[in-house]
Amino acid sequence: MKIDYQPIEWLGNRVRILDQTKLPQKETYLVTDDYRKVAGAIKELKVRGAPAIGIAGAYGVVLGALKIKAASREEFLKQVQKVSDAIASTRPTARNLFFALERMQKASAKGKNPEEIKKALVTEAQKIHKEEADATKHLSELGAGLMKKGWTILTHCNTGPLATSGYGTALGVIIATHKQGKKVQVLADETRPLLQGARLTAWELKKAGVPVTLITDSMAGHFMRSGKVDCVITGADRIAANGDTANKIGTYPLAVVAKENRIPFYIAAPVSTIDMKIKSGARIPIEERGADEVLRFNGQLLVLDGINAANPAFDVTPNRYITAIITDKGIIKPPYLEGIKKLI
Ligand code: MRU
Numbered sequence: 001m002k003i004d005y006q007p008i009e010w011l012g013n014r015v016r017i018l019d020q021t022k023l024p025q026k027e028t029y030l031v032t033d034d035y036r037k038v039a040g041a042i043k044e045l046k047v048r049g050a051p052a053i054g055i056a057g058a059y060g061v062v063l064g065a066l067k068i069k070a071a072s073r074e075e076f077l078k079q080v081q082k083v084s085d086a087i088a089s090t091r092p093t094a095r096n097l098f099f100a101l102e103r104m105q106k107a108s109a110k111g112k113n114p115e116e117i118k119k120a121l122v123t124e125a126q127k128i129h130k131e132e133a134d135a136t137k138h139l140s141e142l143g144a145g146l147m148k149k150g151w152t153i154l155t156h157c158n159t160g161p162l163a164t165s166g167y168g169t170a171l172g173v174i175i176a177t178h179k180q181g182k183k184v185q186v187l188a189d190e191t192r193p194l195l196q197g198a199r200l201t202a203w204e205l206k207k208a209g210v211p212v213t214l215i216t217d218s219m220a221g222h223f224m225r226s227g228k229v230d231c232v233i234t235g236a237d238r239i240a241a242n243g244d245t246a247n248k249i250g251t252y253p254l255a256v257v258a259k260e261n262r263i264p265f266y267i268a269a270p271v272s273t274i275d276m277k278i279k280s281g282a283r284i285p286i287e288e289r290g291a292d293e294v295l296r297f298n299g300q301l302l303v304l305d306g307i308n309a310a311n312p313a314f315d316v317t318p319n320r321y322i323t324a325i326i327t328d329k330g331i332i333k334p335p336y337l338e339g340i341k342k343l344i
Helices: 035-043 050-066 073-088 095-110 114-144 170-179 196-208 217-225 251-260 336-343
Strands: 008-010 015-018 029-032 152-155 185-189 212-215 231-234 238-240 245-248 265-268 314-317 324-327 330-332
Touching: 008 050, 008 114, 015 035, 015 050, 029 035, 035 050, 035 073, 050 073, 050 095, 050 114, 073 095, 073 114, 095 114, 114 170, 114 265, 114 324, 114 330, 152 170, 152 217, 170 196, 170 231, 170 265, 185 196, 185 217, 196 212, 212 217, 217 251, 231 251, 245 251, 251 265, 251 314, 324 336, 330 336
Parallel strands: 152 185, 152 231, 185 212, 231 265, 265 324
Antiparallel strands: 008 015, 015 029, 238 245, 245 314, 324 330
């Protein structure tokens, strides 16, 4: 697939990030050599989606490291760790961020002196970027094998090239299916409160030439019950060792209604999203974001002043609702504990 937009680009000594908070109205970029700006961009969702957060985080570590002036290797590594900690504190749920930071830490430990470590970090970040992009291409092609001709596919949030700096996860599967000429169409949830489905998924599908109809999140059950949905597919931010999956808030009710109506519910994610250290979904950290994202629209207050709002950014879907998990290393079917262990 030819993509005419790049969510993250490494420019040698700076990084260029497409500001997703401004899409689809404006295509503007943040170009920076300051890791704090990268951390800010992750926190503010200028760059978002689990794999893209990991890639941006890795480049953030590089930017921080390139500016460190330390007399010894030990002092240098200490300061790199501080940069990494600052980036790690931006968003807690997406496993890919920590996967990337752990790889960057391992790469830095191998260098003999600051100059060698800087070089190793640049190489590792670019490697993570390429490997994650390749993984999404592979899982998209694998997942397309599960999709049937003429299907209407329901999806949630945004999981395309924007969210992965690659091919996409759930949206990658949909686009790959479309490319195979299977004439699928998509029902895209708008995804309250930040409208990643309406602003980003609809934009990416239109660019890819896939027919898309936008629905509000609360319409999904109606469409499933009326027989208008053939399958549901979403991405993942963290998958526990038993297959329980954290994804954008609103995914769990989709999975429950899909099961009730005997509609297959698929998760698509690279293996870098799987967290073998977390045994079940109950242990996945759920990011709580500011109430203003719910209370305001385009900066304007929607409710009476003083009203409270809750804003958990993710929910956890128990493994029993998931028909299969599509990864770059293969498609996993229940029982997930055994399937995931075998694959990893
Ligand atoms: O809060 P966001 O926009 O980063 O949430 C993104 C999602 O929940 C995606 O579904 C997820 O990262 C899937 S992986 C492409």
